[in-house]
Amino acid sequence: MERLNVLVCDDDTAIVDALEIYLKHENYGVIKAYTGAQALQALAEHEIHLIVLDVMMPEMDGLSATIRIREERNIPIIISAKSEDTDKIAGLNFGADDYVTKPFNPLELMARVKSQMRRYTTLGSIAHKSGILKTGGLELGREGKEVRVDGEVIRLTPTEYGIVVFLMENMGRVFSIAQIYEQVWNEPSYAAENTVAVHIRRIREKIEINPREPKYLKVVWGIGYKIEKY
Incomplete structure (x- = not known):
């Protein structure tokens, strides 16, 4: 099986070194960077x-790096940010898939890494x-993991793709935010409203x-979301 590589980017070298130990214990390859610019260079090489990416860094912060990465790549990005909700929501808005709040529990981060990696490597390739x-x-093409609108391929992040897969496999049914979060993130829903709403x-x-007047992905106020069946 191909070894999966995680890029860890944080200007705190102690955090990077600690995460390297945890990730290698789970048999991930680890590439280290300490600025947003170094992260972009590592992606090229x-x-x-x-990617596990800190928000506050010199040279290029994590939010700017996320924007640059999303111009070409759809790999999962987990941002680490201080407790302010603005940092978390900004990260999700700019294309991150998930976040952890500093100071974070490394075991929680490992669980999020595994969840995102599992979604990235398996969603859409269910054998049956x-x-x-x-x-x-x-249109959703499961084999090619492609989403198209009027014939044009739409680039989605793994988490966005996971939400579309779940809702399209259950077209016409309404799901609460908690149900969507638990199905797509594969973990219990806790204060997930902002995370799901941003995605x-x-x-x-x-x-x-x-x-503002969606045809496909609709809200049913007070209940949740659905993809309309035509």
Whole structure:
């Protein structure tokens, strides 16, 4: 089996070294960086499957690096930020898949790494399912892990893709935020409202002509979200 590589980027060398120990214990390859610019350079030089990226760093902060990475890559990004909600929401808005709050428990981070890596490497390749799911002009091709709108390929992050897969496999059914979080993140839902809402908004911006009047990904107020079946 191919060894999966994690890029760890933080200007605190002690944090990077500690995470390296935990990740190697789980048999991940580790590439280290200490600034956003070094992270981009590492991406150009190595095959990276997931990034753990600090928000506050010199030269280029984690949010700026996330924007640059998302211009070309859809690999999972977990940001580490202080407790302020603005940092977390900004990170998710800029394309991160998940976040941990500093100071964080390394075991919690490892659980999030495993969850994101599992989603990245397996979603869409379930052996007993094949073919295309379609509603209106929105198509999901499971084998190629592609989402298209009116024939145009839409680039989604692994988490965004996971949400679309879940909702399209259950078209017409309404799911609460907690149900979506538990199915896609594969962990208990706790204060997940902002996290799910940000991802829903980003998906709408990519698949809807007018995100404020969505055709496909709709909210049922007080209940949750669904993908409309046409």
